[in-house]
Amino acid sequence: MRREWRACLLIVGLGVFTARADTPPSFAVAYSLDARPGAKAYVVELPQDAYAWASIDAGLGDVVVVDAHDRQVAAGLYVPATPTAHPTTLDAPLLAVPPSAGGVAGARIQRSTNGDILIEPGAAAVAGAPSDWLFDARQPVAAERLEFAPFDRDADLRIDIDASSDLQDWMPLVRGATVVTLGKGDGAVDARVVKLQGAPARYYRVHVARGEAPWVAGATPKVTLSGTVEDAAAKDEAPHRWLELSAANTTQSGQGVDYDYRLPAALPVTALRAKLGNGDAVARFDAIAIEGAMTGRQLGTLVVTSQGGDGRPLEVARARREVLRLHSATPLREPPHLLVEWQADRMVFLPEGDAPYRLLVGSHLGRRAAWPIADAIAALRKEGGPAWRPEPASTASVRILDGSKALDAAAAPFDWTRPLLWVVLLLGAAAVAAMAVSLLRKPKA
Structure with a gap:
């Protein structure tokens, strides 16, 4: 009897596991x-x-x-x-930012098509020594050391240094650093080096918080920046690609308009741009990732002008997005085009x-x-x-x-091996219980 139970359980168990091995999940x-x-x-x-x-x-x-x-x-x-890097040292000219009256828009700072710094004086520029200076490292540099060129006269300055990758968002690197040059000869004080530490950036801003910059008006002072740069040839990343999308749906939203864009698939999005139609000159958009029928995630703001082309991209946290929305508080004559940057995953x-x-x-x-x-x-x-x-x-x-x-849960075949495994376990438990009862009823020797 016990041999028959064991044989049945073994045959059923082998059948279950064989069936499970012969029916892999469908793709x-x-x-x-x-x-x-x-x-x-x-x-x-x-x-x-x-x-x-x-x-x-x-x-x-x-x-x-x-x-x-x-x-x-x-x-x-x-x-x-991890990207490899090598040390670099470069000389860069300091570009003065014209001072402006308090409470009035000052100089306009932007990038040219090749990334050069463009400074346009504001309408309210005033006379006086500049307190802000910019320089371009020409490539992203993880700065470690900044040295000012020798001054023509004594100076005692307190300076702040910031870094940026786009001339819009600035990251503080140093606050209240001391730059001093006093006297000449053996007893002279010459402290023109500032230690830096931070993420790689291309643009740097020097703000004179105390004292007056010793550079002559009209001259172009220089600085020497030392740090590390990533080896472009050794970068280990998937390429970034751009898609241009037309609005799939346009709806009124309060006083504004919602423009919805559907991607060809749920792609890992990394940045956004917007392009205006022929009849529009300027627009401000709130970028939203639609995640459900009634939910969305704010991604940031895009300001676009017809003179500025596509504008600078709005970098977003890399995530798979399927539907994106641009909300404009003011209606436009034509739906804008949305340019989406995405980066593929790798296996x-x-x-x-x-x-x-x-x-x-x-x-x-x-x-x-x-x-x-x-x-x-x-x-x-x-x-x-x-x-x-x-x-x-x-x-x-x-x-x-x-x-x-x-992909359809309803169309997925029923996994009958699971209930069959439970049947095998219950039969095994019943067999063990029967054996135990048989042993208990057996008369003692």
């Missing part, structure tokens, strides 16, 4: 991968249309890499290597199993296993050195597998 599409043999790891960039199948709620967990036998290989989202995988490999995307049930891929890539970087990178792989042909059925 929407499959991309064949072109990968050069012999590499220790590969990295592939997700194509734009893959985001139409990858579920937002899954966080790209429904993107897997399989071998020729449809078995998952160790894979995960690729984290770029890194190890060459396990047999090639060729495929990239499967989009599934209601299928998920990528929790491989320790970050540890594996860290070990390969340590072995290969700072310049090591995974071998690039590319997506070739795409084939529709189960399409939208793989």
Whole structure:
């Protein structure tokens, strides 16, 4: 009797697990991968249309890499290597910002098409020594040291130094630094160096908080900036791409207008621009990410003029967006165009199993296993050195597998193996109970 129970339980259990092994979760599409043999790891960039199948709620967990036998290989989202940098020292001229009367708009500061600093004096410019000076490092520099050129006369200054990447938003680096030159010869005091520390930036502002700058009017003083710059050739990041969208829907909203834009897929957005129509000269937009029927997330403000072209981009936190809205408090003659910058995700995988490999995307049930891929890539970087990178792989042909059925929870096949496993467990428990009762009823020897 006990042998029969055991045999039944073994047969049913083997049937359950065999069925589970023979019915892997379905996926929407499959991309064949072109990968050069012999590499220790590969990295592939997700194509734009893959985001139409990858579920937002899954966080790209429904993107897997399989071998020729449809078995998952160790894979995960690729984290770029820390950018390499080298020291640099450069000389830059200080550009004076004309002073203005209090309470009146001062000089207008902007960038040219190639990034040069343009300073237009304000209507209320007044006579006197400037207190603000700008200089351009020509590239993003993580500043460590700023040295002023020798002064023509004694000076005792307290200065503030700020940094910016766009001449609009400034980040404080130093407050109340002392710059002093007194006398000449052996007893002279010459302190013209300021230590700096901060994120890389291209533009710097020197504000004289106390004292009068010793530079002669009309002259162009210089500074020497020392720090580190990233190696442009060694940057490890996916390229940024731009999409231009037309308004899909226009609705009145209070005194203003809402312009809605639908992206071709839920793409990872990084920046926004707006372009006005032919009949409009200036506009101010509130950028909103639509996240539901009644919810949205404020992304920032865009100010656009016809003279300024597209205006400077509004950088936003990288996230997948499907519908974006521009709200204008004043109606426009033509719906504006929205330019969206996005950056694709990348998958890194190890060459396990047999090639060729495929990239499967989009599934209601299928998920990528929790491989320790970050540890594996860290070990390969340590072995290969700072310049090591995974071998690039590319997506070739795409084939529709189960399409939208793989994403539909209602269309997903019923997982009958789960209740069958419960039946097996209950039968096993009943068998154990029967055996225990049999042993209790057996007369003692």
